[in-house]
Amino acid sequence: MTTLLKEPKAKKLGLKERYAHLTRGLGWETTYQPMSKVFPFADYEGIKIHDWDAWEDPFRLTMDAYWKYQAEKERKLYAVIDSFAQNNGQMNITDARYINAIKIFLTGVSPLEYMAHRGYAQVGRHFVGAGPRVACQMQAIDELRHAQTQIHTISHYNKFFDGLHDSRHMHDRVWYLSVPKSFFDDAASAGPFEFLTAISFSFEYVLTNLLFVPFMSGAAFNGDMATVTFGFSAQSDESRHMTLGLEIIKFMLEQDEGNVPIVQKWIDKWFWRGYRLLTIVAMMMDYMLPKRVMSWAEAWEMYFEEAGGALFKDLARYGIREPKYADVARKEKGRLSHEAWCTFYNYTHAAAFHTWVPKEEELAWLSEKYPDTFDKLYRPRFEYWQKQQEAGKRFYNNSLPQLCTVCQVPMLFTEPDDPTKICFRRAEHKGETYHFCSDGCCDIFKDEPEKYIQSWLPVHQIFQGNCGGATIPDVLAWYHLNNGVDNLDYQGSPDQQLWDAWMKDRGKAGG
Amino acid sequence: MAVAAIGPYEFQPKDRLENFHGNQVVYLHWEDHLMFCAPVAFPLPPAMPFAAFHDQIVPAAYAQHPDFVSIDWTQAEWKLDGAPFTPDPAKGLKEQGIGHKSVLVLRTPGLTGINGSHA
Numbered sequence: 001m002t003t004l005l006k007e008p009k010a011k012k013l014g015l016k017e018r019y020a021h022l023t024r025g026l027g028w029e030t031t032y033q034p035m036s037k038v039f040p041f042a043d044y045e046g047i048k049i050h051d052w053d054a055w056e057d058p059f060r061l062t063m064d065a066y067w068k069y070q071a072e073k074e075r076k077l078y079a080v081i082d083s084f085a086q087n088n089g090q091m092n093i094t095d096a097r098y099i100n101a102i103k104i105f106l107t108g109v110s111p112l113e114y115m116a117h118r119g120y121a122q123v124g125r126h127f128v129g130a131g132p133r134v135a136c137q138m139q140a141i142d143e144l145r146h147a148q149t150q151i152h153t154i155s156h157y158n159k160f161f162d163g164l165h166d167s168r169h170m171h172d173r174v175w176y177l178s179v180p181k182s183f184f185d186d187a188a189s190a191g192p193f194e195f196l197t198a199i200s201f202s203f204e205y206v207l208t209n210l211l212f213v214p215f216m217s218g219a220a221f222n223g224d225m226a227t228v229t230f231g232f233s234a235q236s237d238e239s240r241h242m243t244l245g246l247e248i249i250k251f252m253l254e255q256d257e258g259n260v261p262i263v264q265k266w267i268d269k270w271f272w273r274g275y276r277l278l279t280i281v282a283m284m285m286d287y288m289l290p291k292r293v294m295s296w297a298e299a300w301e302m303y304f305e306e307a308g309g310a311l312f313k314d315l316a317r318y319g320i321r322e323p324k325y326a327d328v329a330r331k332e333k334g335r336l337s338h339e340a341w342c343t344f345y346n347y348t349h350a351a352a353f354h355t356w357v358p359k360e361e362e363l364a365w366l367s368e369k370y371p372d373t374f375d376k377l378y379r380p381r382f383e384y385w386q387k388q389q390e391a392g393k394r395f396y397n398n399s400l401p402q403l404c405t406v407c408q409v410p411m412l413f414t415e416p417d418d419p420t421k422i423c424f425r426r427a428e429h430k431g432e433t434y435h436f437c438s439d440g441c442c443d444i445f446k447d448e449p450e451k452y453i454q455s456w457l458p459v460h461q462i463f464q465g466n467c468g469g470a471t472i473p474d475v476l477a478w479y480h481l482n483n484g485v486d487n488l489d490y491q492g493s494p495d496q497q498l499w500d501a502w503m504k505d506r507g508k509a510g511g
Numbered sequence: 512m513a514v515a516a517i518g519p520y521e522f523q524p525k526d527r528l529e530n531f532h533g534n535q536v537v538y539l540h541w542e543d544h545l546m547f548c549a550p551v552a553f554p555l556p557p558a559m560p561f562a563a564f565h566d567q568i569v570p571a572a573y574a575q576h577p578d579f580v581s582i583d584w585t586q587a588e589w590k591l592d593g594a595p596f597t598p599d600p601a602k603g604l605k606e607q608g609i610g611h612k613s614v615l616v617l618r619t620p621g622l623t624g625i626n627g628s629h630a
Contacts, residue, residue: 380628399551420629
């Protein structure tokens with residue numbers, strides 16, 4: 001027997017070394033140009049970082065491992081999407097009214113995933129430390145993947161239902177979509193540290209459960225297996241994103257005491273901006289899911305008051321307190337969804353989705369979940385609208401609403417201590433008057449008025465002649481919205497006719 | 512406070528008067544009638560007499576409400592930008608202090624919306 005003498009193999013790198021080479025090993029001190037010129041956005045926000053290497057990577061994920069995991073998830077997701085399409089999964093949802101929540105998601109949320117991709121790519125370029133740069137790079141790719149998988153999944157519904165045909169175009173133009181659009185534009189036009197506080201911390205860490213859990217459990221409850229699957233596929237990414245959010249906050253707070261007041265100011269601002277953005281989720285939960293998961297008030301208590309309360313207790317040791325106006329959000333939780341749904345009921349002739357008066361059993365659910373407010377303040381108007389509709393006089397508000405200069409939501413919110421009075425706030429800047437829905441939005445304006453005097457407020461833009469014309473049909477054409485098809489009440493819509501026909505056929509097939 | 516920025520940061524307000532082609536924006540709100548979800552906005556000529564505003568704009572906005580026909584206009588109360596206000600029907604909007612982005616709030620004592628629900 002002959003023995004082959006093997007050359008001793010080169011020793012494989014240990015995990016720790018591999019990790020060091022593939023992250024920290026990618027950064028260096030520049031010599032041809034000063035670091036301040038290579039990283040021009042690192043200092044101007046006033047955040048001081050003394051030691052970038054103090055950054056802890058909680059996931060210790062390297063790029064090669066990242067590709068492997070993501071490719072595996074992608075294969076699974078697309079197998080499910082294919083089988084959903086082949087099995088006519090669209091017919092297994094609870095009711096076609098549910099699809100209107102998906103329309104809001106595709107036009108309002110998916111374009112933000114794409115913006116998040118751009119934002120993290122930008123921040124990843126501008127951070128000095130290699131650790132956070134690698135984390136931002138991965139998140140930038142995740143966000144692009146989320147935008148793509150959402151568009152692919154939802155495109156199946158576009159074959160059957162209206163309002164899903166041009167989400168990217170609508171995102172830039174339609175009046176209510178200026179709320180999510182301006183939220184993200186505000187963050188993306190800030191510096192890298194504020195961007196991460198806004199998106200990674202306030203949105204991903206503090207508020208994301210209020211966006212994703214209701215949408216994904218809503219999808220599961222309502223038979224939308226396609227959406228559930230992209231939700232699952234994004235979940236492990238989301239937990240990485242949440243960790244980045246908490247890490248960046250702790251990193252800034254630990255690096256310099258002078259950072260604390262700046263970070264607190266950003267937390268206050270981005271809590272309020274994120275909370276205002278969630279108004280539409282509140283309405284989706286309480287009104288748009290044929291099968292409800294939990295009420296907005298219950299979700300707010302569980303995910304913000306309890307989970308957020310614990311978080312801010314933990315951050316107290318750094319000198320950080322609960323966001324300003326969290327008490328206002330608490331006071332609004334019994335009315336937020338009702339005020340929002342009534343607004344879209346007023347203006348659904350200009351929206352890319354349908355609204356309706358809740359059915360009798362749905363009104364009963366709302367009375368039960370909101371015993372202090374619903375019967376007294378909101379039920380009477382729904383009953384009146386129902387009667388009007390039965391008489392052939394479906395109510396639409398024929399005038400355009402006044403908007404808040406900061407959040408751009410119509411001025412629908414009521415006084416924190418009086419749900420029967422609209423909350424008006426105003427400020428003067430260089431001789432001009434500006435209006436706000438709340439002290440939260442007014443404070444944000446006063447801190448940086450030069451930013452918000454540029455707000456592209458859809459109602460004022462229509463008046464200025466920048467939106468295709470002066471009549472509603474002109475503006476709808478400019479939005480790429482099919483008048484009489486995508487908009488108006490669910491009753492009598494092509495969506496409803498299609499769904500009713502499917503259900504009739506199903507009844508026949510079942511004998 | 513100033514915006515933290517990498518260079519000079521000065522812009523014209525997007526909603527300044529001259530962008531509205533001779534009109535000014537006026538906001539209108541009817542208290543206790545939240546069936547209309549938010550105050551409403553109109554681009555109006557600054558010289559429009561208040562009578563025309565009262566006879567054309569207010570009904571266009573609110574005539575759909577069942578309370579509208581019951582309004583006793585002799586009892587109606589107005590607020591302009593937060594302060595009590597007595598409109599002069601013959602005078603133009605601007606002439607009596609209703610400026611660009613002013614808010615007019617109407618209160619109609621005794622009328623509190625559908626079944627008294629402030630809606």
